[in-house]
Each structure stands twice: as C-alpha cells, then as structure tokens.
Amino acid sequence: MTYDFNTIGALIGLAIAIVLIIKKVHPAYSLILGALIGGLLGGGGLTTTVDTMVKGASGMMSSVLRIMTSGILAGALIKTGSAQKIAETIVNKLGEKRAVAAVSIATMIICAVGVFIDISVITVAPIALAIGKKANISKESLLLAMIGGGKAGNIISPNPNTIAASEAFGVDLTSLMIKNIIPALCALVVTIILASLLSKKKNGLMVEDSDIEVSDVKLPNLLAAILGPLVVIILLALRPIAGITIDPLIALPVGGLVCILVTSNFKDTISITEFGLSKVIGVSILLIGTGTISGIIKASALQYDVINLLEVLNMPAFVLAPLSGILMAGATASTTSGATIAAQTFAPTLIASGVPALAAAAMVHAGSTVIDSLPHGSFFHATGGSVSMSIKSRMKLIPYEALVGLTSTIIAVLMYILIG
Template structure:
C-alpha cells in the first residue's frame, strides 16, 4: 500500500474543519483550511498537499456541472409554483385525518423530483402549518414529518448528494436512485409512525395564527405542475429501459425548461434560471471545498487503517460503506459533503474488497442521511426557521431524524446482503 499522508494528519484536518464550521466559518473555507493543515501535518509537504487538494477539487467538476444545470429544474419548480401545487394536491387528496402522512409524502415527492431537501421543507412548511393549525398538530410533529419525508425523497432524487455518489462510483444515476427506493419507502413509514407518536406528546409547540402565511399567487394545475419532473424521469429512465443514455447534465435542465414552458412562464425564463442558479451556487462551492479535503483523506492511510480496524474486529468490509457515510455526514453536517467525502475516499477500497459499486454507493448515500442535520450545518437552522422553532426545540428532533436515516441505512444493508 502507498499513501502520501498519514491517518493522524487527515483526522486532524477533519477535526479542524469541523471546529471551523461550528465557529460559523464558511464550510467551503473550513474544509479547504482543514485539508491544508491535514496534509501538512500528515507529512505530505506543501507542494504535495496543494497538488492533492487541487486534484481533489478537480475531481468534483463533473458533479458541479451537473448540479449547476439541475438548478434550472429546481428554480422552475419553485418559481412557477409547481412544487407548491404538487404538495397542496397531495395534502388535499389525503385529507386532514391523514395530515402527517400527507405532509411526509408531499415533502418526499417534492425532494424526489429534484428540489433540494431544505428547499423542499421550506416549500411544504406553509401548507403543513396551515393544516397543523386546523388539525391541532404540534410543530415538532409537522417538522419531523417534513424532514423524514425529505430524507426519504433525497436518496431517490437527482439531487447533489446522489449525483456525487454516482460520480464517485461511476454508476448510473437512475440506477442509484432506484436502488434506494425500498429503503426510502421504509424510511417514510417510520417517519409517519414517529411523527404520529410525537403528535400525541403533551407540551408541544402549537401552530399560532401568526405562523400562517397567506399566498395569493395563482398556481398551475397539478397535471401541468408535474410535467417537468415527469420529463426528467422519462429521460433518465431511457438508459436502463432502452439503453439510450441521456446525461443528467441534459435531462435536468430540459425538465426545468419544459416546466417553464407548460406553465406559461417563458417570459420569466431568465429570472427563473438565475434564481435556480442562486440555489445551487452554495452547494457547488461547498463541493469544491469538499473535494480538497476528500483528496487529502483519499491519499492518506486512513482507508487502510479503517479496513485493518474492521478486520481486527471481525467485521465485514462492506460495513465501511454505511459507516463512512454516517461519520462523514456527521462531521460536515451535510448529506452532500458527507456522501461525497465518503464515496471519494472509500470507493477504491470497497471495490477492491468486492462490494458491487451500485450497492456501495447506495449504502453510503443512505448512511449520509442518519446524522446529517446537526447544529453546525445550515439544514438544521433552515428547517427550524421554516416553522419558527427555537434551537432547543429543533435539537429535540435530532434523535428522531437519526432513526429515520438509520432505517433507510439498515434496509440498504439488508438489501445488499440478500
């Protein structure tokens, strides 16, 4: 085995990055600085460290390009009102008696069709709060329903985390999305059960009249709203169904443009695409920073030491896939960053150990949803703010969220073993 950096240096770099993120330093800068310090302390020298960081960032470019073009779809779904219409229709059809299930399913579908998980929660939140007020459901229960549904949708979506995992293992994006379908459905069921149990607890934060937003914007009909996402699904499905490859770089923006056209918002195309770009710029920059530290970790002895530790504990090598996803997502408080670092670092090792690429990518991806919503990440604060929840109350949901993510992870592992 050959490596440029030792394990201690790589781990110190990760710890420094985590501390800086907690201290509110921009995550991209935190990861870059952590990579630099980790490389130097890892014994690589300045030239080798910088070169490895640059190579790591360069390896992210294909993912960044696909994510940037995915912004067209996300922007179209949000600005045309299509995402809101899809959510409202699902909630209306399931009714007030099934409010928690409706909120979970709505968030899952919005996320699954290409809207980022935090934006999915923010989109569904006004609808959830309105129905929560009528049904007397606490904010904690509503937010858990949305977050859990979002986690379920996230592992079957063409979102940045899925793209990053598929790129690292060189597997088809559609195949990876389908691979986690059963884990996603299991996570959805657990979400509904946990949120229902949580709604029965006393002393929950109830929805106030001031929390309700009135939206007078005219929305498209449901059929029109769903056409854009359906186009994306059909285009991506052509590879496994007809052996016709339509790259997500093409499929995602085409779906967004179709959404803009069928909702008759073509005059606003420029502003919609600019809005979509603004939503993915942050993720793209984060991925570049993630690439730098992923490069250092990948070129370190960490992966070999982890394998040796697993062997010493008599644990099978495939456990590395979900475990790395869980740990890296917890470290970065980000599904995307966690899945990317884990996949970039351990893909060669997992492949060498005989774990199929698709299964390994699915287990890492599912694992990255377990503890990805810690307070040092933006998702924690964005989702809490969507329902006007205090930090203390928001933190009380973390164990429930972890159970949802753990459900999909365990099911993904079981599916690999079967």
C-alpha cells in the first residue's frame, strides 16, 4: 500500500473546490486550486503535487478529444433543428393526454443520441411549455419530466460522462451504453410516475403566455432529423455486432456531418461546427480541472481508507462503485466530473476486488446521476432558467430528481448482483 498524499489533505482539497464553486469561482479553477491545496496539505510537497496534477490532467486528454469531436454532432442536431423535430414528433404523436410521458421520452431520446443533458432540457423546454399551457400542467411537473428523461438518456448516451467512465474502466463505449438500458428505462418509468403525481398537486407554478416562445426556424423532416444519430448508433454498434471498431472520435463527428448534409445545411457547416465546439469547450476545460483533483485523490490514501471502512461495516466491495459515483457527483454537482473522479480513482480497486469492469462502470455511471443537480452546479441553474423558475422553486425538485437517479442506480446494482 503506497500513496503520496493522506486522505485528510485530499478531502480538504475537494472541500475547498466545492466552496469555491459555490462562491461562483469557475469550476475548472476551483478544482485546480483545490487539487493544489489538497496535495500540499496531504503531505506531498510542491513538486510531487504539481507533477500529480499534471499527470491527472494528461489522463483526461483522450476523453477531451472525443468530447470535442462530439460537439459536431451536438451542434448539428441543435442548429439544423433536428433535435427540435425529434422532440416535436414524439410530443405530437403521444398527444396532450400523455404530455408528461411525451416530454420525458422526448428529452430522453434527445440526450441519448448525443445532446448534453442541459442542452436537451433547454431544447425540449419551449415545446414542453407550449403543451403544458394547453394541458394545464405545472412547470414543476414539466421540468421534472424533462430532467428525469434526460437522466435516463444520459446513462445510455455517447456523452462526456459516458466517455469518461468507459475510458477510466477501459471498456467499450457501446457496451457501457447498452449495459444501462434497463436502468434507464426504469428511471424513465419512475420519472413519468413522479411527474404525473406532481402535476396533480395544487398551487403549482403554471405556464404563462409570456413563457411561450415562437420559433420561425424551418425544421427538417423526421427522416433527415434522425439519420445523423442513426449513423452514429450503427457505427458504434459495429464493434459488438461485427467486431469492427469505429472509435467515437470518428463516429460522432461523422454522424454530425451526415446530419448537416441531409438537412441541406452544408453551406453552414463551419458555423454549425463552431457552435458545437462552443457547447463542448466548457466541459472539456472542466474535465482538465477535474483531472487535477482526480489525480490527487487517486494518489492519496482515500481509496484504501474507504475500502477499510466498507470492510469494518461488513459491506461488499462492489458497493464502492455506486457510492463513489453518488458522492463525487454530489460534491462537484456534475455528472461528468463525478463519474470521472469516481471512475479514475476507484477503477483499479474495483477491478482488483473482482468486480467486472463493465458492471463497475455502469454502477459508477448510474450513481453519478443521483445528486448531480445541486445548486453549486450549472445544471441546476440552466434547467431552472429554461422554464423561468425561481431558485426556491427549483430546489423543491431536487428530492424527486434524486429518486430518479437512485432508481437507475439500484437497478444497475441489482443487475450486477443477479447477472454480473
């Protein structure tokens, strides 16, 4: 058992990063400063601390590259109107009577095909508000439906958090996406139930005329809208089906370019890709900051102390997977950062304990969606702003969101226990 930093120092560094994030310091800088202080207080010395931070950040580069290229797909789906077309089609097909289910399913699918969860909610929000006004459904119910659907879609998507988890555990991205399909569907069902119950509560915030946005964007037909994501799914599926490996670094931008071509937006390719890059640059920088604190935690005694605690409590080693995802995502208020730190820190320990890498990655990933939407993160504010909801009202949804994430986590754990 060797380590460069003690547990107390690593935890203090993480706590400092959390406080700085709450104080509105940029999350990347918060994490970097927290890593530096944590390493110094952890007894590593300045040289060792900086070297460990750099090593941790460099370990993020493969994920960052894939995430940067995924921006082409995300930008294409948003700017061509494809994401909105998919959402509108689902809502229109299911109708007002099934509005809550329609909103949840639409957000899940938009997120699952590669649009980030916060952007998925923002994309579906205008449609949800319009149908909510007609069906007399509260904003709380609509937002929960979108967030829950997004959480379900996020654990089966080629999004940054999935990429980071698959990289850390060394598992195939497609296999990890497939592994969490059942947990995702269970989370979707719970979302619809909770949002439907919430819609029946009195004194909810109702949609006003001023909340409705009118879009004049000409949307593509449904076939053109889904062709780009379909190409991505086919390319990624070639590995488990035919043994042909197409890396997400290739598959995601190819799907984006197909989307641009079939929607007749080729002349706008440069502006669309620049828009897509602008949507992923923030999370890319965040991942580099995350890598620094992850490096300190990984090189500390924290993982050994946690294992010892589990043994004292007589708990099996696999519990570390969902627990680490829950705690780290809650600490950083980010699914991506939480999944990354938990996966990079505990992957070797979990695998050494006999937990299959794919199952461990799935449990960590699902766990990172439980309390990832706390107020010190951007997701909390972006989603609340999408429906013009106050912070006080937005806070009331956190327990419901946690139940959705907890559902997928429990199912992921049960699947490991039952089938490995």
